[in-house]
Amino acid sequence: MSHRPLLLAAALADRRPLPDRGALVDRARTAEAAGLELVTIEPGPFDPLLVAAHLAARTSRIGIAPVVSTTTTEPFHVSTALATIDVVAHGRGGWVAQVDDPADVDGTVTWDVTADAAGDAAEHLEAVRALWDSWEDGAEIRDVATARFIDRDRVHHVDLVGEHLSVRGPSITPRPPQGHPVVLARADGPAAERLVAAGVDVLVAAEGAPSAAPRRFVDVVVAADAHDGLAARLIALHADGADGVVLHAEDLAGALAAVLPELERAGVRPAADDRDGPPPGGPADPEDPAGPAAPPTLRERLGLAPAVNRFEARA
Amino acid sequence: MTAPRKQVRLAAHFPGVNNTTVWGDPASGSHIDFAGFAHLARTAERAMFDLFFLAEGLSLREHAGHLHDLDVVGRPDAMTVLSALAAVTERIGLAATLTTTYHEPLEVARQLATLDHLSDGRAAWNLVTSTDAVSGANFRRGAYLPYDGRYDRAGELLGLADRLWRDGPGPFRAEGRQVDLHGEWDLASPPQGRPVILQAGDSDAGREFAAQRADAVFTRHASVPEGQAFVRDVKGRLARYGRRPEDLLVLPGATFVLGDTDEDAREQAAHVRRQQVSGPTAIVFAEQLWNRDLSAYDPDGPLPDVDPVEGEITIAPGSIPARAFAGKRHETVEQLRALAARDDLSLRDVMVETRARHSFVGSPETVADEIDRHVQLDACDGFILVPHITPGGLDAFADRVVPLLQERGSLRTAWEGGTLRDRLGLPRWSPAESAVRAD
Incomplete structure (x- = not known):
């Protein structure tokens, strides 16, 4: 198999009922310093979207993807929050879409949750991306001569009418830096097929599941005393066709120290120093007049094609 | 010993999507980039403001069948921006406007508690209600809520949030007409006990809601006598809920134009007003x-x-x-x-x-005098200031007016410890809970 280097993500989960903010920041920076492509913010007591925004302001080059349910959320709110994270992170934003079992979320939202959670998820995902497209790049014109702030011909209603949900749009938030922040979906079985068909960028699946998604990641759980043999396992997954791995490591720094040199020796993943982008070291001053260093976007780091705006493509 | 001087409470409102914001000015920057939010919030923090404040709109404004294109259009998600600002500020309160109509009860409770934890006790919520059909078309239930039901939903939602924040992890059940939910809550109580709740809405129902449930009222700017009448009305409603007058802050929104002299400020204001219209x-x-x-x-x-x-x-x-x-x-x-x-x-x-009237126009001395006069005469407890330029519109106020307020002893010169709620002198628990504990 001669495919790309193995992509690496670190899953950030934290203790209940009170996560340790400092530990979340430390682990995100550990992952960044080790050259990982992204961190996922796992569901927990803290809202993952807000943790992602907080970490975006405390890091400078790693991708940040909160896990957010499609079943219990409004696509409009998810779309604007993810666009905002992408703005704060200068194009490092992502989303791990998760589909809940309707029985598990009974009584937690004030609308009737459909039994067809996968169908709802596909429509949700489509709505989120349509809202990202609803502002064309350059829609803000600030034309003093005509007193117009936007060119309203470049801001669109999305008018999605689905079986489970409808959204008129446009978004309140302009198109984010990546156009489309990276959409990962963690799903298995029929739900995974629906989401891949709906156009996710990355499917995060159980080991071995084949997929038509552009990228396939595998979740790997790593206990603190199980670093021996971890590298071999990752190398095997890579050989088996996985594009990337999401490490759910109890001791992230220890796990990375154990596996990164072996992955490099095996030619599966180069060392962090060989990779593109500015050196890690925490965030630049957000008000720095020189502007932030321009790290590659998360789409670029995952080798994904630039996002196409459906409204511009139509024109 | 004389009583300590009444303190002026100040909030900085990020310039909004209406004609107050002069986007055509050469000094006007991005309304989206995080750098602008960081600049305004840090300027307000340097100036010892209590709060940084973000408005909300869940649809773009429309006029005559088209998107309204003459004012600033577009904004990021408020709670997301504030969570990022929590990483680059240390003391200032972080207030988001969220409508109870189109946000989910558990999501609101979780997001505000999360922000409170991420900021070490600086979260605030400007609670508003809405029923407009244009925004409704962006959400799963559409324009489901009749106008008369908006405070039912708001009250039930806040009631549930208050219980979750107070009790922390464990099973919960709410059986309201609008909020009928149950499940298992998993997040520890926020550092403030309860994030600071502002209420915006001048209707009688809004005032009563504020008197019963809120920590502060965001209202319209008015003259001293009008403000005094408003304060008497809204604070006069507190006793029936077992609350003290100081348990509810009255914070009008206000604009300002500064000049070297009053005459200079008037000339600048005339120019700004024509740009605004x-x-x-x-x-x-x-x-x-x-x-x-x-x-x-x-x-x-x-x-x-x-x-x-x-x-x-x-x-x-x-x-x-x-x-x-x-x-x-x-x-x-x-x-x-x-x-x-x-x-x-x-x-x-x-x-x-x-x-296009401005609330305060004058030299720094004049503006400091007027602001302090309103507060000392109990026409309000402070102001939510809306600059007309993003993001530098508060710079001159911070440099020139704030020191004058500090000289008078009306504004802090160093940060007190504790949470936002502590700094505002507000009780730790929700009004209903405080009444129970006082018995």
Whole structure:
């Protein structure tokens, strides 16, 4: 198999009922310093979207993807929050879409949750991306001569009418830096097929599941005393066709120290120093007049094609 | 020993999507980039403000069947921005406006508690209600909530949030008409016990809601006597809920223009006001009042000679100003005609005169005097200041007015410890819970 280097993500989960903010920041920076492509913010007591925004302001080059349910959320709110994270992170934003079992979320939202959670998820995902497209790049014109702030011909209603949900749009938030922040979906079985068909960028699946998604990641759980043999396992997954791995490591720094040199020796993943982008070291001053260093976007780091705006493509 | 001087409470409102914001000024920067939010929040923090404040709009404004394109359009998600700001500020409170109509109860409770934890006790919520159909079309349930039901949903949602914040992890059940939920809550109580709750809404129902449930009221700016009357009314309602007058802060929104002298400030204000009301904006303002198409009229000519149209709002549905004129369109138009005739004003002049007033115009001394006078005379407890430039519109206020307020002893010179709630002198628990604990 001669495919790309193995992509690496670190899953950030934290203790209940009170996560340790400092530990979340430390682990995100550990992952960044080790050259990982992204961190996922796992569901927990803290809202993952807000943790992602907080970490975006405390890091400078790693991708940040909160896990957010499609079943219990409004696509409009998810779309604007993810666009905002992408703005704060200068194009490092992502989303791990998760589909809940309707029985598990009974009584937690004030609308009737459909039994067809996968169908709802596909429509949700489509709505989120349509809202990202609803502002064309350059829609803000600030034309003093005509007193117009936007060119309203470049801001669109999305008018999605689905079986489970409808959204008129446009978004309140302009198109984010990546156009489309990276959409990962963690799903298995029929739900995974629906989401891949709906156009996710990355499917995060159980080991071995084949997929038509552009990228396939595998979740790997790593206990603190199980670093021996971890590298071999990752190398095997890579050989088996996985594009990337999401490490759910109890001791992230220890796990990375154990596996990164072996992955490099095996030619599966180069060392962090060989990779593109500015050196890690925490965030630049957000008000720095020189502007932030321009790290590659998360789409670029995952080798994904630039996002196409459906409204511009139509024109 | 004399009583300590009453402290001026200040909040910085990020410039909004209305004509107050002068986006055409060369100093005007991005309304989206995080750098602008960081600059304004840090300026307010340096100036010892209590709060940084973000508004909300869940649809783009529309006028005459099109997206309204004359004002700033577009904004990031408020709670997301504030969570990022929590990483680059240390003391200032972080307030988001969230409507109880189109946000989910558990999501609101979790997000505010999360922000409170991420910021070490600096989260605040400006609670608003809404029922507009344009925003409803962006959400799963559409415009599901009748106007009369908006405070039912708000009250039930806040009631559930208060219980979750107070009790922390464990099973919960709410059995309201609007909020009928149950499950297992998994997050520890926030550092403030309860994030600071502001309430915006001047209706009688809004005032009663504030008296019963809120920590602060966000209201309109008014003269000292009008402000005193408002304060008497709203604080007069507190006793029946077992609350003290100091348990509810009254914070009007206010604008300002500073100059080296009062005369210089007046000249600058005149310039700013004309920028805030361009010719096309003057036509839009007139259409909100007349409730009919006036696009054929010249903004630099006389007021339209046609009559306004009462009844269904056709040209600016969802517009708050258009709704505010309902029932008094003829009367208002007659007042404007009298003003135009008296001072020989064009349509645009009239709109500048009536729709672009600034709360405080003057030298730093004059503005500091006026702000402090309102507070010391109990016309309010402070102000939510809305600069007209992003993101530097607060810089001069921080540099020139704040030191004068500090010299008078009306504004802190160093940060007290504790949470936002502690710094505002507010009790730790929700009003209902506080009443129980006081027994």
